[in-house]
Amino acid sequence: MTDTVKQPMLLLPPSRNLVIRLAGDRLLIDDVPDWLADYTGRPAANIVGKSAESFLEPFLPGLSELVRQTSQQRHNFYGFKASLTDKNGESHQLLLDALLPADNGDQELITILMQEVADKLPAALEKATFFGLVGSSEPMQRVFNKIKMYAASDAAVLITGETGAGKEGVAAAIHQMSNRAARPFVTMNCSAITETLFESELFGHEKGSFTGAMRSHRGRFERANGGTLFLDEIGDLPALSQAKLLRVLETSQIEKVGSETPIKIDVRVIAATNHNLEKSSQSSGFRADLYYRINALQIIVPPLRQRADDIELLIQHFIKNLNRKYNRSVSCLTREAVQLLKQYQWPGNVRELRNLMERLFAENQTDVIGLRSLREWYEERMNAAQYAPGKNYSDVTILPWQQPIRLGMPDHEKSPLPATNGDKKLSEAELRKAYQMADGNITRAAELLGIHKATFYRTLKTLNLEREDLMRQAD
Template identity: 40%
Template structure:
């Protein structure tokens, strides 16, 4: 595809000569010798680059540059200077022009400058598309008063460097809030680094956070850059901060107090500039009372707190969320789904959603994958939620002992918890407030197996 260049100069002979030269070198060129008409042309047509003469009657190059930059800033503008106009060309670059060339320059320099400018524009457009995709993927969807208050708080705190603690049940969207704060801050465009404190063993988490030098310990075969250094200049998101060991909490506190990281095996601390956002689904004040979380660290992290209510407390957010996921997964799986029936929507509203938005997302994705309809119906939602409503599974029977009824409910509840946590044993055990060994024992007792459950 030939790139399109807009040439503006009052010297018609030079214009035609430059146009012929560029077309020989596989560019498309459009010319204008009238500065005022050039403004309308630039506004109504697509160009990859502009070559603009500095000295013209009527509107000169500086005035025209100013008008072009008001219309759009993604098209690079190269100023063409004649004898004695170099100071003006420098002024144009300070105003926003990409570069300048002289009319007496070697033609190859013109080609190189054009190619570099167009390549810069390609990168700018690709970055814009990627940012739009990221914003869509990580958008916060909802119309409830609670969500509006969260959005207002994000807008207020984003521009500061204040530490933020995000609280809420698993699956409520704590990472989305963290990303929204980062994307609306002065650090947008800098690294956003996430680490899940519950997913990494304590003995490895220190190295993941702070890094290590080669030979610092057995297995340290090369230098490792920790997440604090990777996030330097940007934002570090510590998810599930309540699972961090007390020993590591003390080291994290020192980093927050001094803005210095002590890399394992390096005696010299390294200065870092990182905004910290932490999140938890646990009750940190209770952990403090239990001696499992440092009170001084809590106060350091809890400068601004954002609490996300569970989905069951804001059912008015379910329709826009369902619509958002339907559109997203219909596009992902190339399905003709356009919406959801009112009856199906009522079923979604009445569900408990103990897995919150993550569970709703999984249900919609499952329906989209399996459906061939344009409108999702109630039967499809019921099947995605587990084949039958809860009341049918746990039906009353006079011939059933209390012990048997309790066991049935316990099995059902464990199954649902495992499902909502994608069969991750550690996460499920925490949600049930039991240890992993106890969960495995109960799964064996009730014959709960992932493969059997999926087939059912």
């Protein structure tokens, strides 16, 4: 085999399915997805090798019969409806596919593909929705609390956060909760306005004040009078525009271009940025006096990777909105698809997730969207890794895989295992480390090492080890 490549060889790491081994009259669990193990209240490592009839059948009645029928009749079963009752007594509706092994595969194995079907959106979504924002995580609850407090004030607010994190939604929520809610909420993207048009866009102009001014124009401040003006990406304002904006904030008056008559305004200003304005103000990149003027109150919107518990709620929120938009009846993403998305780091935050959901709606006509629908997107994310800056950013991975996906997000991740190739002999220590990181699951341990599961088993045999030895040494 050639030298280790920089890009991962496997563009879509294999998903884990439920695999049942027929051993005489017994049905043994050969592999189990983590989400299914979680439903039973046991770690996956403690279920593998155990009886399916004892450890899974009580939660998923009919599973054993489906496996036996598939084996005896020697044909695949598709769309078998089943009801799973989890450890908390909650019911989950599943669609099961029971598949025979390939001709060259282990004929004693039956693979069960599972799709969880949501009959209705959970009540948790409604409870977690706050003026169009969605989140039940602690970081978002802090944001919601600040919105409630700041809505009662008229002071300027500075909202900071990464691109796509939802800063405009936070600004809109403050406006909707305030006593200005009945008045206009006007937005302006400061990075999209040239310096020459800044005064006209923000303050307005009189007819004939410059070439092309065929009629009088009301600027954003005048249109927002009595309400709220949201200045997005304020950190991108040129220095001269910053000075003009500061003057208006200090005097609460504007002058239209081509006019000498000041106009009194009553506008609450909310600004947003993905830059560190305090640092920029110290290096003269942003006016310090303007920074202190707009930073009377501050809200930090957390990136999506720091509130992974909200991802499933956001997916459900977007499904609800897109069903209404496109007159569709998509019920859910499968459990494995959701779990996979929760492991991605979302450098584009909520906006990136929303765009992915739009894409999935466009590319799929089924009511349940599964892992296979994400294949092309995964390959794109893998290929994008080569363009990400590496020196000043930590590694970010889509999955716990030995090759990092660098997406430029300043986060702290566990160090991945070193990449291996087919010619390298694995040591007992490397096997043990991978086994520990995989919580006792050999399929995942093999993925971490970049080898096939069969290679892992062969190496165990070569080293005269049993998986019990690894478990005992991992304790």
